[in-house]
Amino acid sequence: MADLSGTIDSGLAPTGSGPFSRLAREQYAALIAMRARIFANNFRTSAGAFEFGARAISYFIYSLMGLGLGAGAGSVAYSLVSHNHLHSLSIEFWVICILWQAISIALASLQEHFDLGTLLRFPVNFGSFYLLHLLFGLIDASTLAGGLSCLGLLIGITLARPDLFGITLLVLLEFAAFNILLVRAILAWLDRWLAKRRSREIISAVFLLVTVSVQLLNPVLREDKPFTHHHQAGGPKTGELRPWVSVIRTTQAWLPPGLASAVVSEADLRDSSAMAASLGILGIFVLGAGGLLGIRLRAEYRGENLGEAPSRSKNEKREAAWHIAGSGPISAEIEKELRTLFRSMPQLYAVFVPMVMVVIIGSLFRTGVTAIAHPFRLAIPICVAYGLLGFTQLIYNNLGAEGKGIQMLFLFPVPVRTVILAKNLFHGALYIFVALASGVLASLRIGRPDPDVIAATIGWFIFALPANLAAGNVISLTMAYRINLGRIGRQSGSQANALLSMLIQTTILGIGVGVISLCAVFDRLWLAAPILLAFAVVAVIAWLTVLRNVDAMAHARRDTLIAKLVRAE
Amino acid sequence: MDQAAIETHGLARRFGDLIAVENVTLTVTQGQFFGFLGPNGAGKSTTIKMLTGLLEPSAGTIEILGQPFSSTALHLKRQIGVVPEGMALLGRLTATEYLRFVGRMYGLDRATVERRTEELLEFMQLANERRKMVTDFSHGMQKKLALAAAVIHGPKVLFLDEPFEGVDAIAAGMLKTMLQGMIQHGATIFLTTHVLEIVERLCTHVAIIHQGRLVANGSIEALRAGVASTLPGAESGQRLTLEEIFLSIVGAGGGEPVQELSWLT
Numbered sequence: 001m002a003d004l005s006g007t008i009d010s011g012l013a014p015t016g017s018g019p020f021s022r023l024a025r026e027q028y029a030a031l032i033a034m035r036a037r038i039f040a041n042n043f044r045t046s047a048g049a050f051e052f053g054a055r056a057i058s059y060f061i062y063s064l065m066g067l068g069l070g071a072g073a074g075s076v077a078y079s080l081v082s083h084n085h086l087h088s089l090s091i092e093f094w095v096i097c098i099l100w101q102a103i104s105i106a107l108a109s110l111q112e113h114f115d116l117g118t119l120l121r122f123p124v125n126f127g128s129f130y131l132l133h134l135l136f137g138l139i140d141a142s143t144l145a146g147g148l149s150c151l152g153l154l155i156g157i158t159l160a161r162p163d164l165f166g167i168t169l170l171v172l173l174e175f176a177a178f179n180i181l182l183v184r185a186i187l188a189w190l191d192r193w194l195a196k197r198r199s200r201e202i203i204s205a206v207f208l209l210v211t212v213s214v215q216l217l218n219p220v221l222r223e224d225k226p227f228t229h230h231h232q233a234g235g236p237k238t239g240e241l242r243p244w245v246s247v248i249r250t251t252q253a254w255l256p257p258g259l260a261s262a263v264v265s266e267a268d269l270r271d272s273s274a275m276a277a278s279l280g281i282l283g284i285f286v287l288g289a290g291g292l293l294g295i296r297l298r299a300e301y302r303g304e305n306l307g308e309a310p311s312r313s314k315n316e317k318r319e320a321a322w323h324i325a326g327s328g329p330i331s332a333e334i335e336k337e338l339r340t341l342f343r344s345m346p347q348l349y350a351v352f353v354p355m356v357m358v359v360i361i362g363s364l365f366r367t368g369v370t371a372i373a374h375p376f377r378l379a380i381p382i383c384v385a386y387g388l389l390g391f392t393q394l395i396y397n398n399l400g401a402e403g404k405g406i407q408m409l410f411l412f413p414v415p416v417r418t419v420i421l422a423k424n425l426f427h428g429a430l431y432i433f434v435a436l437a438s439g440v441l442a443s444l445r446i447g448r449p450d451p452d453v454i455a456a457t458i459g460w461f462i463f464a465l466p467a468n469l470a471a472g473n474v475i476s477l478t479m480a481y482r483i484n485l486g487r488i489g490r491q492s493g494s495q496a497n498a499l500l501s502m503l504i505q506t507t508i509l510g511i512g513v514g515v516i517s518l519c520a521v522f523d524r525l526w527l528a529a530p531i532l533l534a535f536a537v538v539a540v541i542a543w544l545t546v547l548r549n550v551d552a553m554a555h556a557r558r559d560t561l562i563a564k565l566v567r568a569e
Numbered sequence: 570m571d572q573a574a575i576e577t578h579g580l581a582r583r584f585g586d587l588i589a590v591e592n593v594t595l596t597v598t599q600g601q602f603f604g605f606l607g608p609n610g611a612g613k614s615t616t617i618k619m620l621t622g623l624l625e626p627s628a629g630t631i632e633i634l635g636q637p638f639s640s641t642a643l644h645l646k647r648q649i650g651v652v653p654e655g656m657a658l659l660g661r662l663t664a665t666e667y668l669r670f671v672g673r674m675y676g677l678d679r680a681t682v683e684r685r686t687e688e689l690l691e692f693m694q695l696a697n698e699r700r701k702m703v704t705d706f707s708h709g710m711q712k713k714l715a716l717a718a719a720v721i722h723g724p725k726v727l728f729l730d731e732p733f734e735g736v737d738a739i740a741a742g743m744l745k746t747m748l749q750g751m752i753q754h755g756a757t758i759f760l761t762t763h764v765l766e767i768v769e770r771l772c773t774h775v776a777i778i779h780q781g782r783l784v785a786n787g788s789i790e791a792l793r794a795g796v797a798s799t800l801p802g803a804e805s806g807q808r809l810t811l812e813e814i815f816l817s818i819v820g821a822g823g824g825e826p827v828q829e830l831s832w833l834t
Contacts, residue, residue, distance in 0.1 A: 327682075332673035340661045343702070407657035410623050410640060412674040413647035485661055555640050559624060566655050 019127030027124060031132065047479075047496075047560065054496035059144070061499075066145040069099070070152030077156030081164070086265040089157075093257035096149045097179060104142035104183040105190070116300075126301050133297055137184050150176050157264065167267040167275070174282050175260040181289035188296035194345040256285045329414045333422035340401055341430075344485035347401075350390040351434065358383045358438045359445060380442050380449040381457040381516060385509055387438025388464070391431060393483065395472035396501035397494075398423045399565065400483035406565040409554070416554040417547055420476075424469045424547075431468075435461055452525040459532030460512035467539035470546045471504045477553045482565050511535060571598035572635060574726050574757035575620060580629035582615050589615045591781045593629070597759060597774070599725075602752050604772035605761045608819055612781045613761040614654045617730050620759070621651045633726060647675060650724030652732050656715040660704030664695050664714050667703055668721055675722035682721075689717040692747070694740065708735040716744060720751070727751065727758045733767055745771060769811040779819050789814075 018024065042048035073092055080088050116133055124132075137143075150172045158165040252258040259282040266275040324335040341347055398420070399406060409419055439457065443449060449457075479497040512532065519528040554561070575597040582590040590612040597603045607613045618624035620631060622640035631638040633645045659667055665686055672682035690696045693713040698706065703714065712735050719727060727748075733741050748758055748771065762768060768775060775792065777785040785792055789811060796814045809817075 327673055327677075327679040329674050329676070332670050336659065336662065336666070336670050339666060340659070343661045401661075403660060404655045404657050405659040407623055407653045407655070408659075408671070408674070411621060411646060411649075411651050411653070411657070412671075413643040413645075413676065414674055415641075415643065551641065555625070558640065562623065 018125065019131045021125070024125060024128045027128060028132075051494060051496045054494075054499045058495045058499050059141075062141040062144050063148070065141075066148035069096075069145055070148035070150075070155075072152070073149045074152035074156035074159075077153045078160045079156075081157050081160035086268050087261070089264055090252065090258050090261035092153065093175065093260045094252065096146060096153070097175075097257045099149070100142050100146035100179040101183050101186060103145055104140065104187065107141050126298065129301050130294060130297055133293075134180070134184065138180065142183055143180060146179055147176060161268070164264060164267055168264055171260050171263040171279065171282070174279065174286060175256065178256050178282065178286045178289055181286060181293055185289050185293035185296065188293060188300075192296060192299075194349075254281070256282055259285070329412070329418050330422040330425070333419050334426045337423060337426045340485065344401070347394065347483075347485065350393060351430065352390070354390045355387045355434050355438050355441065358387045358441050377450065377453055378516065378520070379446045380439055380453055381460060381512065383442035383446075384435050384438050384457055384461065385464075385512065387434050388431060390434070391427065391468070392498075392501050392505065394430075395427050395468050396475045396504075397480060397483065397497055398427065398472060398476040399480045399561065400476075401485055402565055403482060404566050406562055410558055410562075415551050417550045420473055420550050420554075421547060424473070424543075427472075428465055428469065431465055450525075452528070456516050456519070456525060456528035456532065459529035459536070460516070463532050463536035463539050464508050464512065465539075466536065466543040467508050468505070470539065470543040472501070473543075473546045473550060474553070475500055475504075477550070477557055477561070480561055480564055571600070573597065573632065574599040574601065574634060575603075575759060576632040576635075577620070578630045580616070580619060580631065581627050582612075582619060582624060583627045588781050590619070590778070593778065593783050595776050595783060595786055597757060599634075599757050600752060600755050601774055602748070602758045602772045603760065604768035604775040605759060605778065606765070606768065606775055606815060607761075607778035611778045613778060614730055616778065617651075617653070617728050617759070617761060621649060621653070621728050622646060623653065647722070648725045650719035650722065650727045652712075652715045652719045652729045654730045656711055658703045658711055658715060658718075661702060663700050663702055664690060664706070665699045667714065668717060671718040672721045677722055685721050689721060692743070693717050694743075709737055709740065712736050713740060713744075720747075725756055727756060729758065729760045729762075731762055732760070733762055733764055741767075765811045765815060775811070777815065777818055785814075785818050792818075 039052075042052050073096065076092055077089065080086065080092075116129060116136065154165075154168055154172055157168045253262060259278045262278045263275055263282070266272075266278060324331040324338070341351075393400070399409075402409065409416060412419075475497055479494050479500065481494040481497060515531050515535075516525070516528045519525045519531070573596045575595075577596075578594050580590060580593040581588070593612075593616060605613055605616065615624065619626045620633075620638075622638070622642070625640065633642075634648055636642070636645060638645050659670070662670060668686040668689060669682050672685060673679075677685070687696075690699050693716070695710060695713060695717070698710065703711065706714065712732065716729075716732055719729070732744065736744065745767070752758060760768065760772065769789065772789065774788050775785070776783055776787075785795075787795075792814050793809050796817045797809055800809075800817065
């Protein structure tokens with residue numbers, strides 16, 4: 001055998017180790033350069049430039065929302081600290097913590113994430129991989145909103161008590177670190193759990209349990225509010241649940257938001273040892289969240305594949321025992337859509353979770369905590385509209401799940417219109433089901449609404465469905481992006497699509513709110529249904545017009561569609 | 570004269586300033602096993618995309634089975650089968666479900682779809698994996714499934730973009746037999762591959778595209794004779810392989826190749 005020693009000049013720089021080694025720094029520089037090139041290349045196409053514009057607008061909106069949250073948090077904090085109610089700061093910390101996590105999960109599929117898995121073929125050490133995951137994850141709406149809320153809190157507390165500035169800054173930094181790490185860990189673990197059937201079932205059960213628990217706790221948490229006759233008749237007795245509330249109150253004090261609040265209170269009391277202990281325990285939580293994220297990232301770093309990889313027994317069970325009636329392309333497409341939806345937990349959650357949340361929203365109306373003049377009267381349309389929020393991605397990116405299969409759309413001897421019509425029929429049926437279920441669930445919680453409210457809700461729905469489908473078809477063909485059906489986070493979402501779809505949905509909702517509110521103000525609510533039906537006629541005409549032109553639009557955008565949806569994950 | 574299955578005149582495709590395919594004029598007669606060759610980036614996949622309606626030509630015309638073809642010619646799409654670049658599979662369906670879906674989209678009745686799906690899964694040796702989701706298939710299995718989907722409706726013209734890539738030797742042999750059977754039954758196959766031995770064994774005619782232009786077109790024998798006559802050192806009666814023909818034609822315009830890499834010697 002030939003001796004090859006010394007014949008190859010590797011030309012490699014000394015590797016070093018750790019996230020700050022020379023090699024790692026070179027890699028960061030390369031990544032920054034790569035991201036800069038991608039950013040610059042966006043402007044080569046009008047679509048890319050438009051996407052950048054949409055991203056800028058989105059972040060401007062997120063910033064405004066964050067500033068609003070920050071101002072609110074600051075005002076409340078100032079008021080609480082000025083009136084010496086420092087112990088109540090824990091509520092603010094809890095709200096910020098929950099919002100931080102919720103915003104991140106809710107917007108995960110709409111934000112673009114760079115998939116660091118592509119870096120694994122390079123000699124990237126784990127420390128760098130972890131650090132990069134954190135840094136890339138920082139550029140999102142939740143960090144912006146959470147960060148600005150913390151800033152508001154800092155300003156509010158400092159204005160009320162300048163002597164607390166130092167400790168508040170320290171605790172908020174620790175609290176922010178915890179939230180950043182926790183949200184990354186939750187997304188990473190959710191992706192892992194939702195990829196496996198058993199853990200998926202456990203997650204669903206836990207979710208339902210939490211929802212029901214909130215329902216049980218609701219009357220207790222609102223014990224100082226006037227109850228409706230429903231509560232008095234059949235609801236759980238407040239006294240029975242009071243020990244549990246006490247347990248919850250004690251427990252929360254040992255959790256990060258409670259600990260963060262405690263640090264400020266203890267600083268106020270000049271109890272240094274308690275303050276140090278609270279800071280220390282909060283630090284342990286930060287390390288814990290970092291550790292949880294680390295476990296997940298370590299598995300990814302080692303090349304874990306989150307594919308379904310089902311067992312043979314599960315394979316054998318997965319017989320296509322059911323079919324949609326008919327043998328034509330419409331039934332074939334509907335059957336495919338249905339099977340695909342049932343195999344994508346993130347999409348199932350997106351569609352059905354708002355429906356479950358309607359139960360909670362219904363409870364808010366039931367206990368009368370809202371400031372609406374006629375909360376019960378308009379609760380049903382609000383719940384129905386909320387229940388339909390989960391359809392944004394399905395309707396406004398209805399080709400996104402096709403992936404490489406988009407090519408078949410142009411190869412089949414079937415007009416694109418037929419395929420889009422099939423998708424619309426499927427999504428429409430699902431939309432009707434969710435709207436009905438939301439309406440029924442809300443009615444069960446709030447009570448049967450008046451006939452004119454039901455008519456107005458149906459009128460709005462008949463308008464909203466074709467309007468959403470018409471707009472959704474146009475946006476799906478012009479701003480499609482690939483959806484990874486197995487993941488919640490790290491999607492390659494399009495801000496342009498997200499922004500426009502939200503704007504259109506808000507407009508559709510706004511028309512409904514405007515018409516119903518005006519009719520209610522003039523005490524002519526029965527008039528809302530015919531007015532909304534007139535809007536519905538226009539929406540149906542728009543939908544049919546779009547359908548008629550779908551083939552021309554699809555063929556005109558064919559290259560871009562294929563390029564966007566076929567591109568590697 | 571044999572009828573043309575595929576005919577192009579002055580076919581061209583530009584992406585901005587880049588000319589991917591330029592003035593490609595060729596005829597593939599019915600029943601022909603046609604090899605479409607070229608180095609990486611020569612324009613093979615772009616040509617196939619135009620011929621199957623996945624890409625709009627910038628110029629030129631296409632006729633399939635004697636009729637003008639465009640992306641909206643649905644009656645012609647019914648007559649063609651395609652294994653496109655990237656295979657166009659739907660990852661969240663099982664193999665059975667995918668084939669059923671494709672069959673129905675081509676307008677086959679349910680009973681025919683069921684029968685052909687079963688036959689194809691058996692033939693492609695995917696029957697044991699029929700309930701696995703496509704996303705969990707190996708690359709070779711995905712290729713076999715893409716081929717099965719391309720032939721489920723019994724196309725008269727079959728476009729195959731690298732169909733043997735990643736397929737094991739046993740399956741490749743089986744597929745070759747299937748494709749030859751289709752030719753015997755009058756189908757036309759338009760094949761692109763980098764495996765020149767396969768082309769030499771299966772195809773009667775080849776065209777070579779280089780830098781977007783058609784640089785050779787004809788029967789393998791005709792190309793062999795043409796190239797042999799231009800080689801100064803070629804001995805009379807020497808039988809050139811397709812690889813030698815290909816390198817002679819494509820390599821000729823490629824300039825002086827780099828012989829070695831400085832850091833690997």
